[in-house]
Amino acid sequence: MLDLIAGFVRGLRGAGLTPGSRVALDTGVTPEAFAVRVAAHVVGCQVVALRPGLTREHLRDILARDIAAVLTDDAASRPELAAEAGGIPLLETSGAAWPPAPGTPGPDDLTARGDRDGTGVIHLTSGSTGRPKGTMVTYGALSEDWALQPARWTDRTRRLAARYARFLLFGTLSSAVMFEHVCLSLLGGGTAVIPDQPLRFPEVFADHRITACMTTVPRLYGILDAVRDRAVDTSSLRALVVAGSPLAPHRLTEAAALLGPVVHHAYGQTETGMLTVLEPEELAADPGLADSVGRPLDTVEMTVRDPGGRDLPTGRTGEVWVRLADAFHGYWEDPQETAEVLRDGWVRTRDLGRLDARGYLRLSGRTRDIVIVNAVIHYAGPIERVLASHPDIDQAYVVGVPDDRTGEAIHAFVVPQPGAVPDADALRGLVARELGEAAVPVGVIGIGEVPVAASGKPDKAALRASLEGR
Known part of the structure; x- marks a missing residue:
């Protein structure tokens, strides 16, 4: 090399x-x-x-x-x-x-x-x-990246690197996250394994004795479906790092049960790289952490702030702000957006969440993933979590579409649990009890699977377009 x-x-x-x-x-x-x-x-x-x-x-x-x-x-x-x-x-x-x-x-x-x-x-x-x-x-920030300086690795980083002996490299090297994780494997003495196309998940794990893989939430769901339905060998896995979009707590719990103590729930952004990780040992010791994305890396300083930029007490929900030496320094040819996100050395993630007394982060949505109904802001994340908590629902996605009477209207797409037939009125009633009548979706549409964008994330634009075309 x-x-x-x-x-x-x-x-x-x-x-x-x-x-x-x-x-x-x-x-x-x-x-x-x-x-x-x-x-x-x-x-x-x-x-x-x-x-x-x-x-x-x-x-x-x-x-x-x-x-x-x-x-x-x-x-x-x-x-x-x-x-x-x-x-x-x-x-x-x-x-x-x-x-x-x-x-x-x-x-x-x-x-x-x-x-x-x-x-x-x-x-x-x-x-x-x-x-x-x-x-x-x-280049200074790249030199400070948590994954690229083995002499500075903390115990958590060394534990992760040790699991990366055979890292599955696929998709794209243009991803900031994929690049830093393949470097973590190589700098830890591991091997990056590039499989033939098309990939067959989860059989690829056994085919190449893969010990570590990064995956999006939709791909994880496909892996779990396969493992649930047929005998699949995933015994080589030591780390399945799940990130990119919200993962319902019951699915994280199911993943741990089906795959063993290998699932790492991570959170990060292109602007910052990986920020937090929940290790499988932490989840095993405290199953109540299934709704969290873990604790910040040792290189990350994290606070939760109100709309005025003031720190909030532990347990209060607000916008997540982070400070780290390897963060980005601005948006390309976009000084206005740069000034909006970078503040006095801090990065506004524009994600909503809360920190508990032990430092675990629980996310509740994006500040801009909203639906404005009668001039009142409703965040999609909380509605999605309430819907996904129903025993008949596997996944839930909320979007807003234009409405002549209310400005926008809340619509929900739900993927049922296998064999379940969700009752739309029961789901609306659940949202009403948990979040109030104003947050109740106008429409609840059942879908077999969520469309996936090129990024690997759920494609809400495609869901929204399916409604606008009706």
Whole structure:
């Protein structure tokens, strides 16, 4: 790997790239893709990690922002990329002419040249709240990342790294979270295992003796369905890290029962990386923690604040604010959004939650995942949790759609438990008792499964569009 990185470093420099050059990374999941990103960092480039699923319009917008080169696996397989790149050089990681044949790495090949205060990477957010934003991270912040400095690892980090002996690498390397976790595996002496496509979950675990995997909530549900319905070998697993969207407490409890003490419930953002984790041993010792996302990492300072930015007492719900050395330093070409989120060294997560006396975080929704009915704000998270607490309901998702009388109306989509036939009136009554009549959904629609966006998260935009088309 070091030889491969060194070869790419020489190739990038030979192509005229220098510290501060902005390069777009449009690569799949391969050893070469990992190596070329690290090489770009060694050179000191600003790396723009293009995520899968970008629209052509968004791709055009990104490539118009002073991109010096595009690094890609195979330009011939990406005609839309070549068309939008125009005169920007396309450097193929698999090309015969570039990079030059790797040789023994010299000191200059592996000496990082990045400016500590300069931008090292721009990660694109999932776009779950609208157009994807670019989160800029300095080289200094990358150097402070909780996963990238083994000499600074805490006991919790070392425990997690020990479980990452064979880490399943799939999906995309452009994800800030995936990149830091594969680095955790490699720096802990583990192996990143790239399986053939298409992946077969959960059989892939046994096929490759996988010990660790990151997964979204919808994929976890599919794994649990398979394990529940047939004999599946998951005995190699040591860590299944679940993150990206809310996980109902009863499903976390079920996952622990079906898969054993391997499920880690984590919370983080593109802007910050991983913030909290609930370890399986903690859940086993206290099943009441099933509704939490664990405690903040030792590198994370966390508070809960009211709308005025004032700290709230333990147990009170408010917006979660965090401070950490490896957080992003601003949104790409968006000073207004940057000023909204970054405040005096703190990051406003725009997620709602509360901390208990032991430091465990319980999330209750996003500050902007709301439905405004008759000028009154209703957060989707609490309604979803109440609906999912009904014994007939497996999953629940709440959206708002325009309404001539009330401005917006609350609609709920529910995935029933196997064999159950939920009663819409009973579900409305449950919400009324728990949250009041004003929070009761106008419509309760049963669905077989939730649509999933390219990010791997539940696609609420698709749910909303299904209603607007009626």
